[in-house]
Amino acid sequence: MKIKQKTSGANMFEKIAKQSLFAIAALLLAVTAASLFLQVIARELWWQVDWTEELARFAFISMVFMASTYATLTDSHLRVSVFSDLVAGWIGEAPVAVFHLVILIGFDGLMVWYSGLNFVDGLHYPNISPSLDFNQNHLFLFMAVGFALSGLIHLIRLVSLPLRRSVSATGSDEGRGA
Secondary structure, three states: OHHHHHHHHHHHHHHHHHHHHHHHHHHHHHHHHHHHHHHHHHHHHOOOOOHHHHHHHHHHHHHHHHHHHHHHHOOOOOOOOHHHHHHHHHHOHHHHHHHHHHHHHHHHHHHHHHHHHHHHHHHHOOOEOOOOOOEHHHHHHHHHHHHHHHHHHHHHHHHHHHHHHHHHHHOOOOOOOO
């Protein structure tokens, strides 16, 4: 019975994460589109709105990291799996899945580490945008958060991999004890 609780807790996390990431990415995409639309209108009417280009760029960069985390969560990202499918035929799918997840967790960890270092470096040596007077190194926070969430997703999948395999092998979770 505890297995169902763990699975439903993971499902609840995934549901909330999917909805939140989708909403954040959609909002950032809307800000990008609205800013670019305003920029086109402003050029025709000779308005001086230089900040629209920077806002669109910053919103787009942030949206990319949130949307990529959403793609990781929904398994909708592009991947080339010819080699891993070949190896899985020889040694089985489970070792290949574990290897993939370990590599992805390591990559996510490195990206969080280096984006965090860039953010801290930007606090000491800011890179200020000319129109918005915004420290562009703050964008590394979106990168760090996106990869941290991606790493968390991969870690949850790695921990729940044996559980998912045992449930799918029998079709139910009965008879597994506490």
